[in-house]
Amino acid sequence: MSPARPPSASAPVSTIRNLGPASDASFARAGITSAQQLRDLGADAAYAKLLACGSQPHFIGYYALVMGLQGRPWNDCKGDEKKALRIQFDRLKAENLKNPDAPPAGIEQILNAIDTGTKR
Template identity: 65%
Template sequence: MTDPVSSIRNLGPAYEDACARAGIHSAQELRDLGADEAYARLLTAGTKPHFIGYYVLVMGLQGRPWNDCKGDEKKALRERFDLIKANARSSPASQMISELDALGVRVNVQDFEQT
């Protein structure tokens, strides 16, 4: 059996639900994707961008407390977050999902993934 996303430090049931909506169903899958790709998928699936949510993921994947990010490291993570957010906003799938969300329709992001 695979470990759930919530088995990763700092990540609880809400993060696990967001990951499931993005097609990420296990802790190993999240580790394999890495923080940047996983967070991009979360945004594409409709998760609202939030810097703390991003660096909680980064710290968790490193096995560190969520609030361990400081100084230059935090500034560098902020730059990565801003880039991920900008790229996700320009994605056609992300735009469509945002429009459907505004109408109250929840979609499965996997339906929009290219094979």
């Protein structure tokens, strides 16, 4: 049996666990076009780039990214780890959105309407 080859430097973002084809497009808009680029930046810097280019913040997307970069399933995030990631996510939002007090849009607006949104 031959040893596993390391992933190509040009492998798409979607080769990272928890990230799919939509992630390829979102990260490309932020100038991140490969899984290696994403790994090199790390979750926080990459997520900040997403926010800076207009992507809507979403906590599950953030922690799925963090878990994926660790090679873990997205739903592995629980308890104190999840609480700490929520604090980090809120900090990233506050630092990278032009108007963090603006009413949420898209899915966040819908989640807020059924009382499962930003209070999560």
